[in-house]
Amino acid sequence: MPTPTTNENSAHDVHGGLPIPRRATNRPVPNAELLRGWYRELVLIREFEIRCMQAYQDKKIGGFCHVYIGQEAVAVGCVAALKPQDPLVTAYRDHGHALARGMTSRACMAEMFGRVDGCAKGKGGSMHMFDREHNLFGGHGIVGAQTPLGAGLAFATKYEDEVINNGKSSRVTLCFLGDGALNQGAFHEALNLAGLMNLPVIFVVENNGYSMGTSIHRGTTQSHDLSSKALGYGIDATVIDGMNLLEVYHGMKDVVEKCREKSRPAFVDMRCYRYKGHSMSDPRKYRTRDEEAIWEQGDPIGTFEKFILDQGAITHDQIKSVQKEVKAEVRDAVEFADNSPVPPLSDLYHDVYREPWGRYTGTSEPLMYGGAMNPPTFRATREGDGLI
Amino acid sequence: MSATQEIEFRDAIRDAMSEEMRRDKRVMLIGEEVAEYNGAYKVSRGMLDEFGPRRVIDTPISESGFAGMAIGAAMLGLRPVVEFMSWSFSLVAADPILNNAPKMLFMSGGQFGCPIVFRGNDGAGGQLGSTHSWCVEGLFSNVPGIKIVIPSTPADAKALMKTAIRDDDPVFFMESERLLGMKGDVPVGDDVLLKFGQACVRRTGTDCTLASWGRPVHFCMEAAEELAKEGISCEVIDLRTIRPLDIGSIERSVRKTSNLVIVDQSWSFGSPGSEVAAQIHQRCFDDLDNHVHRVHTEDVPAPYAFNLEQEYLPNTRKICEAVRSATYNA
Incomplete structure (x- = not known):
């Protein structure tokens, strides 16, 4: 399964990184059903993003929209290596992570359309996907801001397991970031704290070689060997080929297992490539079409498809039916989103505070003018919304 | 109690x-x-x-x-x-x-x-x-x-x-x-809580309302004491929380005193003090005998020198001056 992520072709070696160790070769191949399920997820994310781009051009989706095309194997492989109860937090290129985690394509698309049936009732948008049921803690729009949050989620799972329940730390947190976040202070503070406090958090850098239009060489020191960033904080680092789903899965399995067992942070340089621009408005003038074409030859979906066909885990007919099914699902998601109502204007005032005026459990009487209060100008979270 | x-x-x-x-x-x-x-x-x-x-x-x-x-x-x-x-x-x-x-x-x-x-x-x-x-x-x-x-x-x-x-x-x-x-x-005991958005009247008075929070409340109390000697009766309201803001308690007091001086430790431009002033002008337009007066930290960076810092902060002297001005006793 050749991919252009090694140093063989320097003109298109956008990462300039050290060679990537191979892990999948000698590992047992997961069962066919699992492989087919992953294949469907890859295809679903790709199709979803293509339809997002169309909907954006049709002005159905507003704001910024960052699509995940090219990086699908990262989300699918990483999530496959986790347990459902493991928290996940990510940056703004988050549709793929949300879908891989189990958010329905309907809820994801409706969110982007700014409709009530969106995962956040249309209040978050493309960059802010949240899904409590699936332990997805966002979707965060500020580069690097999610890294301390990731450390905090790990702090909390460990605290719950060890301090509150007197047990053993059992969950790991997966925190995705882009290579651009490597240059933010928040990232370095998060790594220092995670290292210091032995937090079970895995920082997965989706290293697609570009932070917006700035290639990694122009923005990051030691870009050929990002593990040096982690080693400085006493955190073990791994390089994984993010264009190859089996490499992602096996590589991450090892990292997750160790993180869970030892309750120690980990860092992953996940080499990948985004085929489209940073956002929908990016003409990609900072790189050549040749470079993109070379990377497209190592397409994660094509590579995986070939592999499962070779393995006999799937037939050509089954592939066709998966593609047909996924197309139908995404078409339905777009229709669903389009038919979902816009949020009522009253929603503007919900979810600002859980308890606008605090908890009235007080026993002390105000000294004067007691009791009468002005009606609050904002309202509490709607009834039926779960409390923590 | x-x-x-x-x-x-x-x-x-x-x-x-x-x-x-x-x-x-x-x-x-x-x-x-x-x-x-x-x-x-x-x-x-x-x-x-x-x-x-x-x-x-x-x-x-x-x-x-x-x-x-x-x-x-x-x-x-x-x-x-x-x-x-x-x-x-x-x-x-x-x-x-x-x-x-x-x-x-x-x-x-x-x-x-x-x-x-x-x-x-x-x-x-x-x-x-x-x-x-x-x-x-x-x-x-x-x-x-x-x-x-x-x-x-x-x-x-x-x-x-x-x-x-x-x-x-x-x-x-x-x-x-x-x-x-x-x-x-x-x-004593662990069951006393105060709800947010509930101001406290620290001193009752009839001529001018002093609204503040945090440390300057104490300056307001000193100023009220001093002004009482001059025959000016101040009501001191301690807001305790800024968000939520108990504007109702200030409003009721201002309807009684017809004058308001806000004492706010932050800079004046776009401050809690300016918000309270705007809301009171809106709510008590016909009740006020004068425009709302404000005592803030001076609109400069905080200085080091002791005397400059004291002058920089809201203090009792400035509050007294503002109350005299607001009540036409200057």
């Missing part, structure tokens, strides 16, 4: 935190020097001994990191109390405390709240110069999703801190280093 005991402001805060930590294991304290050092200002004195290092947690000097980390922990269901040694230092954590904590609930469509308390020293008064003398309520009160508590007495500090910890929203709790050693009667 239950029995009281006289304790320092700092110990009132400590007692509130300790009681809540005994009540709820999800509550923990985190910040610079809170554990082994017993707190840079000794607010958390003794807490490490009682609760151990898993619940009273020292951090490196890394505000953006530990503030963001605590927010992540709050999203998952813990109830962290985060100490900023000084609110001035919170500025390097602006992104987590302003972009994450107050917006998480809204942005997630109500799925993830952020039950967290940020607390620490706020305001000038100790000759610390410009970088360490911030009154951050001037900045932060602009942001929806935050609750802001600024107590002026030990009893309020304890009761409001307990409310803050039990609150499901992010609370910014601002202490004055100048007040930490102040003693006051605090109800």
Whole structure:
């Protein structure tokens, strides 16, 4: 399964990184059903993003929209290596992570359309996907801001397991970031704290070689060997080929297992490539079409498809039916989103505070003018919304 | 009223935190020097001994990191109390405390709240110069999703801190280093909480309302005493919380006195004081005998020299002058 992520072709070696160790070769191949399920997820994310781009051009989706095309194997492989109860937090290129985690394509698309049936009732948008049921803690729009949050989620799972329940730390947190976040202070503070406090958090850098239009060489020191960033904080680092789903899965399995067992942070340089621009408005003038074409030859979906066909885990007919099914699902998601109502204007005032005026459990009487209060100008979270 | 005991402001805060930590294991304290050092200002004195290092947690000097980390922990269901040694230092954590904590609930469509308390020293008064003398309520009160508590007495500090910890929203709790050693009667027992958005009338009067919060409340009380000698009767209202704002209590007082002087420790431009003034002009337009007067910190960076700093801050002299002007006694 050749991919252009090694140093063989320097003109298109956008990462300039050290060679990537191979892990999948000698590992047992997961069962066919699992492989087919992953294949469907890859295809679903790709199709979803293509339809997002169309909907954006049709002005159905507003704001910024960052699509995940090219990086699908990262989300699918990483999530496959986790347990459902493991928290996940990510940056703004988050549709793929949300879908891989189990958010329905309907809820994801409706969110982007700014409709009530969106995962956040249309209040978050493309960059802010949240899904409590699936332990997805966002979707965060500020580069690097999610890294301390990731450390905090790990702090909390460990605290719950060890301090509150007197047990053993059992969950790991997966925190995705882009290579651009490597240059933010928040990232370095998060790594220092995670290292210091032995937090079970895995920082997965989706290293697609570009932070917006700035290639990694122009923005990051030691870009050929990002593990040096982690080693400085006493955190073990791994390089994984993010264009190859089996490499992602096996590589991450090892990292997750160790993180869970030892309750120690980990860092992953996940080499990948985004085929489209940073956002929908990016003409990609900072790189050549040749470079993109070379990377497209190592397409994660094509590579995986070939592999499962070779393995006999799937037939050509089954592939066709998966593609047909996924197309139908995404078409339905777009229709669903389009038919979902816009949020009522009253929603503007919900979810600002859980308890606008605090908890009235007080026993002390105000000294004067007691009791009468002005009606609050904002309202509490709607009834039926779960409390923590 | 239950029995009281006289304790320092700092110990009132400590007692509130300790009681809540005994009540709820999800509550923990985190910040610079809170554990082994017993707190840079000794607010958390003794807490490490009682609760151990898993619940009273020292951090490196890394505000953006530990503030963001605590927010992540709050999203998952813990109830962290985060100490900023000084609110001035919170500025390097602006992104987590302003972009994450107050917006998480809204942005997630109500799925993830952020039950967290940020607390620490706020305001000038100790000759610390410009970088360490911030009154951050001037900045932060602009942001929806935050609750802001600024107590002026030990009893309020304890009761409001307990409310803050039990609150499901992010609370910014601002202490004055100048007040930490102040003693006051605090109800004994762990069941006294104060609701947010409830002002307290510290002194009744008929000629002019003085509205303030935090440390300047004490300057207002001194000014009221002095003005009483001149025959000017002041009513002093301590707002206690900025968000939510108990504008109703000020309104009722102004309808009685027809005059309002706001005393606000932050800069005047776009401040809680300017917000109160605007709201009172709107609500009490026909009741006012004069426009609302405001005493703020001067619109310059905080100076170091003692005399300059005293002149920079709201003080009793300035308040007296403002009241005389407002009541046409100048």
